[in-house]
Amino acid sequence: MSSFFPQGTFFGLDLMATSLQSFSVAENVTSDNISNVNTPGASRQQVNFTEAPPIAGSPFMATHVAGTAGEGVIVSQIQRIHDNSYDSLFRGASASQNYYTTEQNTLQAIQSQLGAPNSGIGTQLTAFQTAITQLVSQAGSGSPSSSRANVLAQAQALATALGDASSAITNAKSQTLQQGASLVTKVNGILDQIAALNGQIRASTAVGDNPNTFSDQRDYLIDQLSQYISTQTSIQSDGSTLVTVNGQALVNDQVTYHLAAPVIGQASNGTSTFKIDFATTPPAASNAPGIPLGSGQLAALQDLYNNKLSAYGTQLDQFASSLANEVNRVTQSSYDQNGQAGTALFQPIVSSLPITAGNIKVGISDPSQLPVSLANTSAGSLVVPLNSANNTVDTSQQITNDASLANPPAAALAGTLTIGVDGITQTFTYNTGAGGNADTIDNFVSSFNAGNYGVTASFDTASQRIVFARDPSNESLVLRGTQQANPDTPSFTITDSNFTAGTPAASLIGVLGGQNLNGITQDASNAFASSDNGGANALVNVFQSNVGVPALETLGTAAVTAGSAVTVPLPSGVNNIQVGQVLTLDAQPGGGPPQENVVVSAVTLDPTTGIESVTFTPAQSHAANYSIASAQVQTLQQFYGQTITQVGIDTQTAITGTTTQTTLAQNINNVRQSISGINLDEETQNLVKFQNAYQAAAKTIATLNSLLDVVINNLGVGQ
DSSP: OOOOOOSHHHHHHHHHHHHHHHHHHHHHHHHHHHHTTTSTTOOOEEEEEEEOOOEEOOTTSSSOOSSEEOOOEEEEEEEEOOOHHHHHHHHHHHHHHHHHHHHHHHHHHHHHHHTTTTSSHHHHHHHHHHHHHHHHHTTTSOOOHHHHHHHHHHHHHHHHHHHHHHHHHHHHHHHHHHHHHHHHHHHHHHHHHHHHHHHHHHHHHHTTOOOHHHHHHHHHHHHHHTTTSOOEEEEOTTSOEEEEETTEEEEETTEEOOBOOOEEEEOTTSOEEEEOOBOOSSOOOTTSOOOOOOSSHHHHHHHIIIIIIHHHHHHHHHHHHHHHHHHHHHHTTSBOTTSOBOOOSEEOSSTTSOOOTTSOEEOOOOGGGOOOBOOBGGGSSSSOOOBSTTOOOOTTSBOTTOTTBSSOOSSOOEEEEEEEETTEEEEEEEEOSTTSTTSBHHHHHHHHHHTOEEEEEEEETTTTEEEEEEEEEEEOHHHHHHHTTSOOOSOEEEEETTOOTTOGGGSHHHHTTOGGGBTOOBSTTTSOOTTOOHHHHHHHHHHHSOEESSOOEEEEOSOBOTTOOEEEEOOTTOOOOOTTOEEEESOOGGGOTTOEEEEOOEEEEOTTTOOEEEEEOOSSOBOTTEEEEEOEEEOHHHHHHHHHHHHHHHHHHHHHHHHHHHHHHHHHHHHHHHHHSOOHHHHHHHHHHHHHHHHHHHHHHHHHHHHHHIIIIISSTTO
8 A cells, every 4th residue: 555645855845944944933032031131121932832734635646545744843922921910919019118118218317317316306405404403403502604504505505406407307308309300200201111112012913923022121111110109000902001000090002191290289287298290281289189109219208208207397396396485484584693584595596487496596695694593582571580589380280370470360361362473463362261272381382382373482491481482384374375475574473462551460461471572573673592593493394394395375265165166276487286286275273174185186277378277176165265275295305205206116117118028029029030030041951952953853854855866866867
């Protein structure tokens, strides 16, 4: 039986030629892989072989066997080995990694510039307190000028540290804007390149090609884009990729939506806000919300500006304003070494602007002008011993008919003491009857001082005299709220409603031996001792007592109803109140009702006047002209410590986030590369394999050629 071999020797040559062509393509693709082993974004390409369509035997031919004859191998596809699902995972991790890295770099720099915990504001604050404490400890030793000079020097060092910290934060905010503008330029350039590649890929796909190289380049660009902004992608049926940020298109086919450079807009509460909009004509309004950036470097810059740097700056300004307010309240309520009324220790550099961390200096240069002496009746002669003869008064005994007193009341006295401080009159209602708040000297001193009138009482056992002293560390929120714009002053007056000239026993002030000071201003002319360090003691108390941060003392002019939200304008220049801040309303002596604490729920800005208003909801009703003040809930050190702690927490969060997200991105990329990456050893083996196949096909052709030569030349076929 004859065999079916329709191809013949010439057909064998054609079959091997197809093999040579296929293996040559495989060698070229493998060589291309090897060439791009270090090319960023390059994916491994693989040649897919398939058998050529076979030749079937014809039943009409003279010789025929059942079956088909193979026609060799052909290249069916040059395949790009790539898994898109890992791209989105990697880009998300990359965006987070770049977000935290950007924050880490800036926050570590800020932490270093703030000098925490070994230098900077905290260290200078401690040094300032130490200098005041040293001044107090040296009281009575001639009021050493060196101690006063040291207080001024440390105060200036503290002011300088505040200014340096403020400048560091301001510079960091400026750098976020500059860096943001630079990144937006890069982003827009990447978007243009992606759009151009979309066009090339779409055209290539339309004619049936596999645009592998263009796809690699486009995916690599999207990887780069994810460093700056959160991106989401969707491959379209025509091969192009839709690139979006939180649902808003950045690239749609060949259309690009450019970003505008970052600007500082205004949030609803009037605060400055870093935002990025799409580039449009006209530009987006200043109060437009901007693009939700998600993650990446641009989002980190936005978060740094809005939620960290601005907050740190506000907190430093709040600290500086309260520091100045509390210290100046003491120095302006004291006398200097020359008996002159004190001035503010901390003053604004630019007098027309309120004190902030960047606008604060020491306004006193002469140590002798440092006001640390308080008006004190023990320094004058207006108060006389209240005992009779040489008796020693038992201050715990009832004063009515007490024979040890020079002027004991024969019956219980009921009346009022009017205390004048800083232009404000306050009333202390007394009763010397049994169980009354002034039935003994001890009870009087305790009850009087509990009123926080800015004047304190004490009993000097050595001289057997009652002593009244100006005490700025013992001022109530009632006094502060009522005082408002009235200047702090070092003098005071005490007037008894029962005072009768020549009849000491008729009034409490007379019983206490102070008949001659009734209604008389106590100042440097009659109640001043240059060696008294009462003001220095009051300064020490400033750092040991809870204070209001920031310095806010104002009035709500209209009555409010319990449970109803109320909006109150703040004094001009007060613009550092924040949502969540705690305020004390309607302060009462002893903290009685309707005094309450409320939380600020909103802050709004009137753009025409620049005046800010705060909104809160009181739980109690308040009559018109109720006081509003920052709640005194923490010391200055505690407030500043919270700021530094927050900087530390934010920095550590960024460091941890960087470490975690870097590891995650690397792990995802390792998996991605294990699928699509080019392995040099594997490609070298493939190259050898395809070279061997090519050589075998070539050897086959050589053998067939030899057969043809024998047939044609030696068998006489060609003759």
